[in-house]
Amino acid sequence: MLKSTVDLERAANVLKLLGDKTRLTIVAILKQRECCVCEILEVFDMSQPSISQHLRKLKDAGMVKEERRGQWIYYSLNQQSELYGLIEDILGHIPDQTDKIKLIEKANPTLQCGC
Numbered sequence: 001m002l003k004s005t006v007d008l009e010r011a012a013n014v015l016k017l018l019g020d021k022t023r024l025t026i027v028a029i030l031k032q033r034e035c036c037v038c039e040i041l042e043v044f045d046m047s048q049p050s051i052s053q054h055l056r057k058l059k060d061a062g063m064v065k066e067e068r069r070g071q072w073i074y075y076s077l078n079q080q081s082e083l084y085g086l087i088e089d090i091l092g093h094i095p096d097q098t099d100k101i102k103l104i105e106k107a108n109p110t111l112q113c114g115c
Contacts, residue, residue: 027058029100
């Protein structure tokens, strides 16, 4: 597979964004499954506006995309982004987030929020 080259400035921005543990964890979770904000909240001890702010930064950088379903928004990695290969390479060096996915599935927050 041919690897795409990312502009140095964009690569630096990706590394800066993923230098934050929360955003890195969110991206790692989204590599495994799409999530709504209420599901991501199950993993972190922070407010919904804080999680939404992290997601907005990732979306603005083109790393994450959103899909509206009714009044809910689901987030996933943007596999069409030129940054995807770089993100995939970075995620290859950290543990998968299966334990956090299981936590989300066990809590099943979408029942409470109505996603």
